[in-house]
Amino acid sequence: MWCQRLACLLRGRRGSSGHHWPWLPRGPRPILAVPARCHPTAPASPCCAWELHRDHLELRYGSTVMRLDFVWLRDHCRSASCYNAKTKQRSLDTASVDLAIQPQAVRVDETTLFLTWPDGHVTRYGLEWLARNSYEGQKQQVMHPRILWNAEIYQQAQVPSIDCQSFLETDEGLKEFLQNFLLYGIAFVENVTPTKEDTEILAKRISIIRETIYGRMWYFTSDFSRGDTAYTKLALDRHTDTTYFQEPCGIQVFHCLKHEGTGGRTLLVDGFHAAERVLHQAPEHFELLAKVPLKHEYVENVGGCHNHMIGVGPVLNVYPWNNELYLIRYNNYDRAVINTVPHDVVRRWYHAHRALTAELRRPDNELWVKLKPGKVLFVDNWRVLHGREAFTGYRQLCGCYLTRDDVLNTARLLGLQA
Numbered sequence: 001m002w003c004q005r006l007a008c009l010l011r012g013r014r015g016s017s018g019h020h021w022p023w024l025p026r027g028p029r030p031i032l033a034v035p036a037r038c039h040p041t042a043p044a045s046p047c048c049a050w051e052l053h054r055d056h057l058e059l060r061y062g063s064t065v066m067r068l069d070f071v072w073l074r075d076h077c078r079s080a081s082c083y084n085a086k087t088k089q090r091s092l093d094t095a096s097v098d099l100a101i102q103p104q105a106v107r108v109d110e111t112t113l114f115l116t117w118p119d120g121h122v123t124r125y126g127l128e129w130l131a132r133n134s135y136e137g138q139k140q141q142v143m144h145p146r147i148l149w150n151a152e153i154y155q156q157a158q159v160p161s162i163d164c165q166s167f168l169e170t171d172e173g174l175k176e177f178l179q180n181f182l183l184y185g186i187a188f189v190e191n192v193t194p195t196k197e198d199t200e201i202l203a204k205r206i207s208i209i210r211e212t213i214y215g216r217m218w219y220f221t222s223d224f225s226r227g228d229t230a231y232t233k234l235a236l237d238r239h240t241d242t243t244y245f246q247e248p249c250g251i252q253v254f255h256c257l258k259h260e261g262t263g264g265r266t267l268l269v270d271g272f273h274a275a276e277r278v279l280h281q282a283p284e285h286f287e288l289l290a291k292v293p294l295k296h297e298y299v300e301n302v303g304g305c306h307n308h309m310i311g312v313g314p315v316l317n318v319y320p321w322n323n324e325l326y327l328i329r330y331n332n333y334d335r336a337v338i339n340t341v342p343h344d345v346v347r348r349w350y351h352a353h354r355a356l357t358a359e360l361r362r363p364d365n366e367l368w369v370k371l372k373p374g375k376v377l378f379v380d381n382w383r384v385l386h387g388r389e390a391f392t393g394y395r396q397l398c399g400c401y402l403t404r405d406d407v408l409n410t411a412r413l414l415g416l417q418a
Contacts, residue, residue, distance in 0.1 A: 045110045048127060052106065059113070061127050066134040070101050073115060076133075077123040139322050145417055146383075147183045148273040151367045154184065161188035161375070168205055171414060178206065178411045182418055185380035186268055192255065194373035196398040199255045202376055207406035210249055212242070213300075213307050220397035233392065238269045238360055238385035239331040242401070243296035244309040248329060250404020252379045252386070254397055256371035261393015266377070268367040269385040271328040274359035275316055278352075285352035290316040292349050296329070297336035310336070315356065327382040330360070360385060371397070378402075 046062030057073065059066045074097050075090075077083065082092040098118075105116040113125040131137045149157070159180050166173030167189050181187035192198055200217050203209055209216055242248045254266070279286040291314060298309040317327035341349055359365065368389075371377060379386055382404065411418035 046127075048108060048110070050106070050108055050113075055102075057103075057106065057113075059108075059127075059130065061131050064131050064134070064136055064140070066130060066136045068130070068134060070103065071097055071099055073103075073123065073125075074101055074117060076125075077121075078125070079121070079123060081121075082123075135321060141322070143319060143322075143324055144182065144326065146185070146272065148276055149184060149270050149367075150273060150362075150365045152364065154270075154367055157184075159184060159187075161190040164189055164191045164193075164202065167202070174205065174410075175414045175416065178407075178414060178416055178418075181378055181380065181407075182411060182416060185270060185272070185383040187378045189376045189378070190374060192374050192376050194255065194257045196257070199253065199376060199398050200400070203253050203400055203402060206410045207251065207402035210401040210403045212245075212249065212401055213305075213309070214401075217398060217400045220399065221395065233390060233395075235390040236267075236388040237332065238267055238387040239333060240271070240329060240385055241331075241381050242311070243329045243331040244298040244311040244334050246311050246313075248311065248327070249381050249401035251402035251407055252381045253399040253402065254371060254377045254379065255373075255399055256375075257373055257396045257398055259372075259391070259393065259395040261391055261395060263389050264391030264395050265368045265370050265389050267385075267387035267389070268369065268379070269360055269365050269387075270383065271330060271360065271385050272325055272383050274356060274362075274365060275325055275328060277359050278356050282352075282355055285355045286316065288345075288349055288352040289356060290314055290318050292345065293340050294329075294338060295336035295340060296331060296334045298334055312340075315353065328385070330356075330385060 047060075049060045051058045055070055057068045057070070059068060075092065075094050077092060078085075082090070084091050101117065103115040104118055105114075107114040108127075111127055113127060113130065115123045115125075117123065132141070147153075147157070160176075162173050162177040162180075167177055177187050177189065189202060192202055196217050196219065200209070240248060241252055275286065275289075278289075293312055293314055296311045298307060300307040311329075313327075313329050315329055316325060317329070318325050338346060338349075369377070381401075408418040
């Protein structure tokens with residue numbers, strides 16, 4: 001079709017100057033270019049073809065067919081007057097772009113798209129850049145590469161813990177730790193001095209510590225000093241933390257400083273693995289869990305602590321352009337009254353929630369680890385659920401929350417995709 005359109009267009013272009021391309025609006029600013037092209041490129045370059053429409057350019061590059069709006073093409077110009085290459089910031093005032101803009105001329109070579117605008121400004125785009133940054137290109141890409149796991153998959157992977165000294169003093173150790181964390185959602189650092197101060201030094205290596213209603217660095221015992229089941233010796237079912245925050249904390253750090261007793265193993269479950277199974281088995285359940293907003297609530301009136309937190313969001317959160325899951329908000333303890341769901345949806349939601357819960361509670365999805373002094377666990381709270389078996393005796397943990405943006409920033413600066 002592309003080549004047939006090219007032949008037709010070339011014949012028309014060689015005709016009278018009054019020839020009008022039927023899919024473009026008549027007006028005083030004709031587009032002076034061959035509006036379709038299909039030709040062999042250099043051996044290393046994908047085949048390229050393009051076609052102009054009323055309000056956008058359709059560009060085929062390799063296997064990707066992009067539909068690039070003219071306003072979008074003008075807005076994203078990377079010329080020196082439109083984009084500051086030093087600060088990586090846009091200089092062009094988007095509100096100044098004519099929303100009916102069309103290029104006066106279009107040209108494509110083996111690597112570059114050239115557009116000339118009505119004011120004479122020329123925009124150049126690398127075809128590879130367009131393929132990566134167009135909507136169609138992004139749909140084919142994964143924002144965060146991950147390895148989904150159950151207990152057997154994780155154990156067989158034999159993911160190594162990172163030595164504390166290597167973590168703190170070398171970029172190689174830090175990068176290996178972050179790669180493990182990004183892929184699996186959990187990572188361990190060993191040989192850490194079992195104190196709150198040394199745990200804080202460790203945490204600050206990758207992120208700013210996020211101060212919350214629980215403080216900056218916290219001690220965690222079974223003295224019920226806070227209005228939360230976690231401050232007891234009872235077992236805790238799998239959950240994610242701070243679902244009652246509008247933005248749940250991104251990363252959680254656990255360090256068991258002392259345990260004089262039995263039990264108390266930590267439970268870890270890959271929530272994304274469970275959600276992926278729901279998606280394949282009952283996509284309508286996955287869709288419902290990703291669309292229905294729920295309230296989570298934390299009410300505390302213990303001692304000098306008085307808090308009332310409410311967070312709203314669906315159980316599953318996905319990027320809308322590629323349906324990639326990026327956050328699971330699952331906590332049966334803190335889920336508030338369900339009053340955001342109409343009666344004709346609520347029963348279907350319960351069925352969907354039951355399907356996800358069944359997957360999360362499958363024994364083969366449960367990874368049990370025994371935390372001990374000197375071994376620090378980092379958990380992706382947007383992905384991995386954690387729990388605890390009941391315990392006896394005195395057990396003291398310390399830890400903190402980290403800001404997700406800063407952890408991902410550290411990873412990107414080390415060359416990782418995050």
